[in-house]
Amino acid sequence: MLAGVPYSASAQDTTGDATAAGTAQPAPAPAPAPAPSANVIRTISVSGAERLEPTTILSYIRMRVGQEYTSAAADEALKDLGATELFSSFSIRNDSGNVVITVTENPVINRIVLEGNDRLKSDKILPEIKLSPRQIFTRSKVRADVARIVELYKRQGRFAAVVEPKMVQLPQNRVDVVFEITEGPKSKVRQINIIGNEVFSDSKLRGEMVTKQARFSRFFSSNTSYDPDRLAFDQQKLRQFYLTEGYADFRVVSAVAELTPDQEDFIITYVVEEGERYNFGNVEVESQLRDFDSDLMSTQLPMQSGDFYNAKSVEDTVEQLTELAGRFGYAFADVQPRFNRNKDDKTMDITFILRQADRTYVERVDVNGNTLTQDKVLRREFRLSEGDAFNSLGVQRTTARINSLGYFQENFEVTQTEGSAPDRIILEANVEEQPTGELQFSAGFSSIEQFILAGSIRQRNFRGRGQTIGLSLNYSQFSRSAQISFTEPYVFDRNISAGIDIYRRDISSFNFNNRDRNTTFEQATTGFAVRLGVPLTEFMSLVGSYTLNYDEVGLDENLFFSDLNGDGIRECDPLLAGRFLCDALGDRLSSILGVSLSYNTLNSRLRPTRGRNVSLSTEFAGLGGDVRYLRFRGRAQQFWNVRNSGFIFSLSAEGGTVIPLADRGPGVDDVLLTDRFFLGEPQFRGFDIRGVGPRILTQPYVTDGDGNRVPITDRDSVRDDAIGGRNYYLARAELELPLGTGARELGLRPSIWLDVGALWGVDAPLLQDNPNGLQNVDGNGDPIFIETVTTTNTDGTTSTTQVATINPIAADGVTANVPSIRANSAIREVFLGNSPTPRITAGIGVNWNSPFGPFRIDLAQSIRSVEGDDEKQFTFNVGTQF
Numbered sequence: 001m002l003a004g005v006p007y008s009a010s011a012q013d014t015t016g017d018a019t020a021a022g023t024a025q026p027a028p029a030p031a032p033a034p035a036p037s038a039n040v041i042r043t044i045s046v047s048g049a050e051r052l053e054p055t056t057i058l059s060y061i062r063m064r065v066g067q068e069y070t071s072a073a074a075d076e077a078l079k080d081l082g083a084t085e086l087f088s089s090f091s092i093r094n095d096s097g098n099v100v101i102t103v104t105e106n107p108v109i110n111r112i113v114l115e116g117n118d119r120l121k122s123d124k125i126l127p128e129i130k131l132s133p134r135q136i137f138t139r140s141k142v143r144a145d146v147a148r149i150v151e152l153y154k155r156q157g158r159f160a161a162v163v164e165p166k167m168v169q170l171p172q173n174r175v176d177v178v179f180e181i182t183e184g185p186k187s188k189v190r191q192i193n194i195i196g197n198e199v200f201s202d203s204k205l206r207g208e209m210v211t212k213q214a215r216f217s218r219f220f221s222s223n224t225s226y227d228p229d230r231l232a233f234d235q236q237k238l239r240q241f242y243l244t245e246g247y248a249d250f251r252v253v254s255a256v257a258e259l260t261p262d263q264e265d266f267i268i269t270y271v272v273e274e275g276e277r278y279n280f281g282n283v284e285v286e287s288q289l290r291d292f293d294s295d296l297m298s299t300q301l302p303m304q305s306g307d308f309y310n311a312k313s314v315e316d317t318v319e320q321l322t323e324l325a326g327r328f329g330y331a332f333a334d335v336q337p338r339f340n341r342n343k344d345d346k347t348m349d350i351t352f353i354l355r356q357a358d359r360t361y362v363e364r365v366d367v368n369g370n371t372l373t374q375d376k377v378l379r380r381e382f383r384l385s386e387g388d389a390f391n392s393l394g395v396q397r398t399t400a401r402i403n404s405l406g407y408f409q410e411n412f413e414v415t416q417t418e419g420s421a422p423d424r425i426i427l428e429a430n431v432e433e434q435p436t437g438e439l440q441f442s443a444g445f446s447s448i449e450q451f452i453l454a455g456s457i458r459q460r461n462f463r464g465r466g467q468t469i470g471l472s473l474n475y476s477q478f479s480r481s482a483q484i485s486f487t488e489p490y491v492f493d494r495n496i497s498a499g500i501d502i503y504r505r506d507i508s509s510f511n512f513n514n515r516d517r518n519t520t521f522e523q524a525t526t527g528f529a530v531r532l533g534v535p536l537t538e539f540m541s542l543v544g545s546y547t548l549n550y551d552e553v554g555l556d557e558n559l560f561f562s563d564l565n566g567d568g569i570r571e572c573d574p575l576l577a578g579r580f581l582c583d584a585l586g587d588r589l590s591s592i593l594g595v596s597l598s599y600n601t602l603n604s605r606l607r608p609t610r611g612r613n614v615s616l617s618t619e620f621a622g623l624g625g626d627v628r629y630l631r632f633r634g635r636a637q638q639f640w641n642v643r644n645s646g647f648i649f650s651l652s653a654e655g656g657t658v659i660p661l662a663d664r665g666p667g668v669d670d671v672l673l674t675d676r677f678f679l680g681e682p683q684f685r686g687f688d689i690r691g692v693g694p695r696i697l698t699q700p701y702v703t704d705g706d707g708n709r710v711p712i713t714d715r716d717s718v719r720d721d722a723i724g725g726r727n728y729y730l731a732r733a734e735l736e737l738p739l740g741t742g743a744r745e746l747g748l749r750p751s752i753w754l755d756v757g758a759l760w761g762v763d764a765p766l767l768q769d770n771p772n773g774l775q776n777v778d779g780n781g782d783p784i785f786i787e788t789v790t791t792t793n794t795d796g797t798t799s800t801t802q803v804a805t806i807n808p809i810a811a812d813g814v815t816a817n818v819p820s821i822r823a824n825s826a827i828r829e830v831f832l833g834n835s836p837t838p839r840i841t842a843g844i845g846v847n848w849n850s851p852f853g854p855f856r857i858d859l860a861q862s863i864r865s866v867e868g869d870d871e872k873q874f875t876f877n878v879g880t881q882f
Helices: 009-023 054-059 071-084 122-128 139-155 202-208 228-244 294-299 311-327 375-379 392-405 579-584 741-746
Strands: 043-047 087-095 098-105 108-115 162-170 174-182 189-195 251-259 266-273 279-287 335-342 347-354 361-368 415-418 424-430 437-446 450-462 467-476 479-488 497-513 516-535 540-555 586-600 611-625 629-641 648-660 695-703 709-711 719-722 727-736 748-760 786-792 798-804 827-832 839-850 853-864 874-881
Touching: 043 054, 054 098, 071 087, 071 098, 108 122, 122 139, 139 162, 139 174, 189 202, 202 228, 228 251, 228 266, 228 311, 279 294, 311 335, 311 347, 311 392, 361 375, 392 424, 540 579
Parallel strands: 043 098, 108 174, 189 266, 279 347, 361 424
Antiparallel strands: 087 098, 162 174, 251 266, 335 347, 415 424, 437 450, 437 874, 450 467, 467 479, 479 497, 497 516, 516 540, 540 586, 586 611, 611 629, 629 648, 648 727, 695 709, 695 719, 695 827, 727 748, 748 839, 786 798, 839 853, 853 874
16 A cells, blocks of 8 residues: 555655665665856956956946856946946956956046147137046047047137147056147138029128138138138028018028138038018007007007018017016016018018016015125115016116126126016026226326336225225326225215325426426325215216315426525526416415216216216315315216117217416416316327427527527427416217127227317416516517526626527617526527317227236327427327236
């Protein structure tokens, strides 16, 4: 019966029992353990690692111990290693289940070297490439950087540029990466062909493009080089031009740029379809906003039915309607023009739809990007606050005021984003701070003063509070001055400005004796001025000031003083110094109270492109002190951006008058020399400093070959003293010219200008009385001096002699005897320039934001002048910022 039971564990146990009963069989031998397979991975090791840990390298691959080693698994591991770009070579070897990964690590970059890059400097290339020192060298990055450098050269118009990368091996598995650059010639646009144009000529259409054909006359232009981006932009320019001329169906079929056979230049060919010309049909406004009358707005649209279609006019109208809605608080007003093209009668009907929108309120004002400037400096310029109804005019004014600070990037704009609700808006001032410190240095040359040097340092955002502090120093043989100033625009955070200036000014005049320079008139002014300003409206402000000056006016006593009365007291000698200088001598205190009213709508204080600035000021001297007068001055400026073309046209005019309040007696002007106006460089280009207006030429007499006494008239050999005037005016017209992209990047802003002005109104100097009855004019009608000279004889007695600065024959026929002792002191004074006749100059100038600071150069030509004016053709000014 046991023989019928199947074999199992339990059966093995029964069998055992049976064996125990004496019927057991021999036990079977145990099966041998299977031998390890050569394809099963037992260990994985790394060979050749230097900087990287073996465990780090193993983490990059998916092969693990215990897996079966196959060719596919090995290939996958090699791909994983290659994807890291950390190794220049790598391999896998299987030794009976012991897998060995052998690697050679990529080197570390020691430095990047550029060679042969003359036209494109290293500081322009290095920021554009991916490789940098201390990174791992990879060939893919090198190839990408080569392509990037070549692309940079293509954008410069150098399509023949070749970049050859090389690797210089260094110890410790380091390398220098060298890019050898062959820049090649600049690829120009040799020719621009236009096919399909019938209405407008090729030259007219080329004039609308930014890209220009290379010609000798455009040698300095950057627009003659080929640029693919500019090619696409020119297509848009062509389309815009045709759309403004009424060709609504115009399109550019193709634009192809081909290299010339010599592989140096490009030929660009445009194929265009002009289409038919359209006129405006029915033009109207459909307003869904309750504050706007559709019919009334339709009558005020700039385009009329029958006018040629103009897409630019349509865009401008959309902007104007959006702006108008913004003024009424609809920040997100949607203005959509709906077009209906009538191909039969070639008309374009347009309906401007003002879609329904909610009034908008300012939810929040955010200020970002200011690292130095305090938030309050920006926020106090905002014309809108949290909770105010939105107004686009307020946003525009805020933008203009922040731009006028000059602390941030040009063309700053307040941005508008949607708030937490449809009727909420967030105003953001995302600023980029720029240097507000100014270090200015200017130099010039004058025939009178020789070299002129001036320097100043000013910080317009002191401590980030919007305060201005400055120090200026000026030096020339004509004048020396020093001034310290401080201005607080918001006193105690209130909209009240205050400032103070402390200064010292020394002014000198010179005469010449055989071209030797002698100092004559000297004026030293020490004083201070305080200012306090308050706004009257958004654009109008009132500024009051008080000035206290102490003036010291003197002459060199050794040269210009003599004992006129024989009493041993030396006095200013009019024969030596001139009557007007003797009249100006002395020390005096001036106490001046001033007030000015200004109206300013300029969009920027630093570089305005639109707006108006008008100011009127008056000063009263006589609140104590030694002088009494009233001074009135006015100035006006207007700027226009001509049709948004980049041309900036400006007109400016200024003028002033001084009214004396004290009578100083006969023969002298009631306004002191130190209180008069002076005109010339830098206000009036084309003339030297104080080069316009009344002046006296002091001409010494000499004896000619025939024994006749004649005055010296050579301008460089006589004393030339500007004596100022009571009245002046100055007007200027200037047109700033836009340049191409390259010139704008360099900061070049050329301009042409015309200046007109005059200075006059001083009383002609009178001469001292003539004791002998001789006329006080010579035969030519010029003033003369006659005086009594006392001399001591050898025996101790004294005698008097008349000395006359006249020609041998006086006006009345009387001949004067001129003793040799004073013969060389005889002079003649010629009074010139006291005329309101306009002086006119014109010229060209260039402003350049150079790498070492702002630079201004002017070349002027006098068109009209008056005898005695001192002209000057060339001036320049240079400075820097920090």
